[in-house]
Structures are given as C-alpha cells and as structure tokens.
C-alpha cells in the first residue's frame with residue numbers, strides 16, 4: 001500500500017511549488033474571464049470593438065505603471081511616486097512641445113524626467129538608507145508639487161496634432177471615404193498604447209526571466225543579505241529597478257497626456273494604488289522575491305475591465321473604489337491560503 | 342608516529358601561509374566582538390576554530406570573507422596585504438565561504454542559488470539555465486545522491502539540503518581558502534561523513550580550510566590545528582596532537598588550559614628528539 005501511494009505523492013509534492021505560482025495566475029485569469037462574460041451579458045455594448053479599444057487604452061496606463069511597480073515590489077520595495085511622476089513627466093513634455101521642441105525629443109525628455117525621479121528614489125533608498133515607503137512618499141509630493149508649480153496648476157492645451165498621435169493613433173487603421181463625404185472606419189486598428197504595452201511587457205519579462213539583472217532583482221527581494229554575500233550588487237540592482245519604474249511612469253504620462261492632447265499637472269492621482277493593486281492581484285508579494293509580468297498584466301486587465309464594466313453599468317466611481325478594494329484583499333487572501341498549504 | 346612527523350614537516354616555517362590575519366579587531370558600538378586576533382592558515386591545513394556561543398568566531402570568519410569590514414587589523418593572502426572590501430574581493434582571492442546562516446535566496450531554486458552572482462550565460466548574455474541545472478546536478482550529487490528536487494525554491498527544501506547547496510556553492514568555483522562556519526550543523530550522519538571526506542580531499546589538494554565547529558569529534562577527526570576563541574580573544578592555538586578534548590573544553594569554557602597541562606604527545610616528541 002505504502003509503496004503504491006508514495007511515488008505518486010512524491011510527484012505531487014514536487015509539482016506543488018511550481019504549480020502554486022501558476023495556480024495564482026490561472027485563478028486570476030479565470031476571474032478576468034468571469035468578469036468579461038458577466039459584463040457582456042449585462043451590457044451588449046461591452047464586447048463591442050470600440051469598447052474593447054477603450055479598455056485597452058485605459059489598461060495600458062495602469063499596465064505600464066504596473067510593470068515598473070512589479071520590478072520594484074520584487075526587490076522588496078514599493079514605489080508610491082509613480083502617479084505624481086507620471087504627471088510631472090507629461091507636464092515636462094507638454095511644456096517642451098509648447099516651447100517649440102519637436103514631439104519625439106520632447107517625449108524622450110519627459111521619459112528622462114521620469115527616469116531621473118526614479119533614480120533619485122533609488123538613491124534615497126540605497127545610499128540614504130531610507131525605507132522605500134517613505135522615500136517614494138517624499139517623491140510623490142516632490143513630483144506633484146513640481147508639476148503644479150511649473151504649470152501654475154493650469155493644464156497646457158493646444159499642443160498640436162502630432163502630440164496626440166501616441167495616445168490616439170492606431171496601427172493598421174483602415175478608413176474609407178463614404179459616399180456622403182464622411183470618413184467611414186472599416187478597421188479601427190490596434191491603438192499605439194496597446195502596442196507599447198505589449199512591447200514593454202515582453203521586454204520586461206525577458207529581462208526578469210532571462211537576464212542576470214532579473215535574477216538579481218528576485219534574489220535581492222528574496223534575501224538581501226544572502227544576495228550581497230553571493231556577490232550581487234544589491235544597491236545597483238535596486239537603483240535599476242527604481243529608475244525603470246520612474247521611466248515607465250514617464251512613458252505612461254506621455255501616453256495619457258497625448259490621449260487627452262493636454263498636459264494635465266493634476267492627472268494620475270492615486271494611480272500608484274492601481275499599479276500596486278495590479279501587481280498584487282497578479283501574485284506579487286510585498287515581502288519581495290515573488291511576482292511576474294504576466295500576472296501583473298492580468299491584474300491590470302482585471303482592474304481595467306472592472307472599472308469599464310461598472311462604468312457602463314452606471315455604477316458610481318465611489319462604488320468602484322469599494323469593489324476594487326475588496327478585489328485586492330480577496331486576491332491576497334487567496335494567495336495566503338495557497339501558501340499556508 | 343611517522344605520520345605525525347610528516348604532518349609537522351608539511352607546515353614548516355618556510356611555506357608562505359595562505360592567510361595571515363594580524364591584530365584583527367571588530368567593534369559594535371561598545372561590544373568588542375573580535376579583540377586583536379592574529380591567525381595563520383597554510384596550504385593543505387585544516388584549522389578548527391572553536392569557542393563558546395558569541396565568542397566571535399563568525400565575526401572573524403566574516404571579516405576574512407569580505408562580508409564585514411574589520412575595525413582594525415591587516416589581512417595578507419599569500420604574502421600580500423589585501424583589502425577585503427566586499428565578498429567579491431574575497432572571492433577574487435580564492436576565499437569561498439559557507440556561512441553559518443547559509444545565505445540562500447529562499448525563492449530561487451538550487452541552481453540559481455549555486456550560481457547567484459556568477460551566473461553562467463549564453464553567447465548573447467542570456468542566463469544559461471540549462472547548463473546551470475546540469476552543473477548543479479553534478480556537484481550536488483557528489484554531496485547528496487538523493488538530491489533530486491533541483492527546481493524547487495530552496496525554501497521548500499530540508500535544512501540539510503539547504504546546507505548542501507551552500508557547501509556546493511563554495512567548492513564549485515576555484516577555491517583556495519575555504520571557510521566553513523558550522524557546515525554540518527543540519528546534516529545527517531551520512532551527509533556529515535561525506536563532508537568529512539570532502540574536507541580530506543580538499544586538504545589533499547592543498548586548499549586551506551577554517552572549520553568552525555562545536556563538534557569536538559569532528560574537530561579532532563579532521564583538523565591539523567585548533568584555535569580557541571573566548572570573548573573575542575584568541576586564547577589558544579595548538580597542534581591537534583598535543584591536546585586532549587578536555588584541554589580544549591577548558592580553553593573554551595574558562596579561557597585557559599588546565600594548570601597541570603602537558604602536551605599529549607610529549608613522549609613522542611622526546612622520542613623523536
């Protein structure tokens with residue numbers, strides 16, 4: 001009897017840890033599927049091409065922030081500044097464009113601004129030894145204050161058509177001139193922000209899984225002292241994670257402002273919480289050492305779909321907050337149940 | 342008897358020591374963890390480091406392994422003064438360490454831990470996980486043939502398996518000086534025997550080993566020399582032939598030898614003379 005049951009049990013326990021991470025992703029994916037099905041039953045317009053594109057657009061910003069956040073969270077840190085850095089970066093780009101700088105270099109400068117904020121975060125965390133929570137809370141205030149001060153708290157509008165391409169353009173868009181003289185959209189195309197999100201997600205995933213820096217990010221969050229003793233340059237690893245988070249907040253800021261064709265210094269308030277929620281729903285642990293890009297993407301889409309679907313159902317944004325709050329707690333609770341086994 | 346003389350001849354004064362620590366001190370605020378310790382290690386020598394809990398053994402070893410900067414003192418490797426500013430510095434001088442805390446990243450698997458900080462890469466700079474797995478399987482099998490769950494995060498492994506990974510990591514790379522801080526604390530009898538065999542094999546290759554241990558049997562079985570620390574100070578350094586276990590116990594507990602101490606091998610020494 002014992003002889004028969006033992007090998008199968010061994011195989012089972014050997015599979016557990018690997019399947020555990022997959023289990024979380026699958027349950028998150030299942031949640032997403034259930035949400036999509038439920039919302040499309042509730043409102044036929046939910047699955048329409050236009051609404052799908054809207055969801056893609058909305059999710060791209062949370063997704064970009066979430067990717068950077070995931071890297072920081074895996075190192076055992078947190079980045080509360082991404083919402084404010086997003087605003088500062090977008091504002092800087094807007095001001096550059098207004099001052100006559102062409103759109104592409106202006107956007108690059110905006111992203112550099114974000115990266116600089118992230119680098120500063122990393123510096124405060126690693127060299128000044130201030131906890132990530134406090135360090136990035138400081139940057140949250142600094143970047144928001146800077147954005148508001150630079151603009152006098154007023155949005156910068158009339159930035160020209162070229163500025164709006166990143167946020168509103170689409171690849172493979174097919175438009176036909178109708179008989180009545182109005183353009184008719186045959187295929188709306190794939191929005192640039194969605195393409196950007198996919199590209200960034202693939203690169204980030206490759207970095208985390210296949211490059212040494214990725215392994216060092218996991219090792220640092222798993223056991224910082226062990227990583228240091230093993231020869232991992234822990235400080236450099238963290239600096240890179242925070243800088244990337246800042247840079248991605250800059251990218252997200254440019255996408256968002258471009259979509260609005262306005263540089264809004266008060267945009268992105270509380271976005272850091274959505275980004276953290278996306279990472280955590282996707283299986284990242286705030287204790288560090290655990291998390292992944294694919295999970296965070298699912299998490300971002302759960303939040304995006306939830307927001308969009310509830311909006312279409314006429315649910316107030318306050319109720320949405322409540323729902324998402326419960327989803328975050330539920331996701332982490334399920335994760336703990338799994339780990340306790 | 343002739344063996345004893347051979348052993349003595351192996352460590353004559355002319356061979357340059359691998360390691361010379363001189364006047365090492367380590368202070369933590371008011372606490373003096375290591376108090377003016379000077380200690381040598383020669384090629385092919387196993388030196389047992391003993392002492393009560395909190396005597397400063399781990400601190401001394403961590404200073405040599407670059408994990409901790411000394412407050413004062415000098416370290417020479419093969420005759421040259423070196424700066425052990427980081428674990429990487431120490432490794433560059435061939436110092437490998439099995440830390441008492443094992444220093445493993447819990448969420449990573451055994452191969453990732455074995456190669457952490459020194460990952461094998463493909464031509465394009467990608468992680469070569471396949472090769473790391475194969476190499477890890479090889480080296481782990483020499484220490485524990487039952488080690489099969491190489492893809493599990495090390496947090497899910499037993500204490501002994503974790504210790505085996507830490508040992509494997511220290512011997513896989515080009516090691517000249519091996520620091521083992523209680524390497525068998527979590528091991529079963531057969532694994533402990535394997536580590537003992539490993540120590541003999543490495544010593545035969547001319548590698549110098551510091552073995553921190555509380556196990557008197559292991560120390561007398563494996564070491565050429567034994568040093569005892571007490572409250573941060575080095576209170577004794579003896580060839581293993583000239584002391585009894587009771588002498589060492591007295592050094593550990595009281596910080597001094599019994600008053601009536603005579604070298605254990607006095608007869609042999611006189612006969613040789």
Ligand SMILES: Nc1ncnc2c1ncn2[C@@H]1O[C@H](COP(=O)(O)OP(=O)(O)OP(=O)(O)O)[C@@H](O)[C@H]1O
Pocket residue numbers: 369372373374392393394395396397398399400401441
């Ligand atoms: N990071 C630290 N900060 C402050 N004090 C420390 C630190 N590390 C060690 N100490 C102190 O230094 C002394 C020596 O510690 P150490 O770890 O070297 O002892 P040990 O001989 O290895 O003991 P054990 O047999 O328990 O491993 C202890 O009093 C300890 O409290």
Ligand SMILES: [Mg+2]
Pocket residue numbers: 398399400441522
């Ligand atoms: Mg110790």
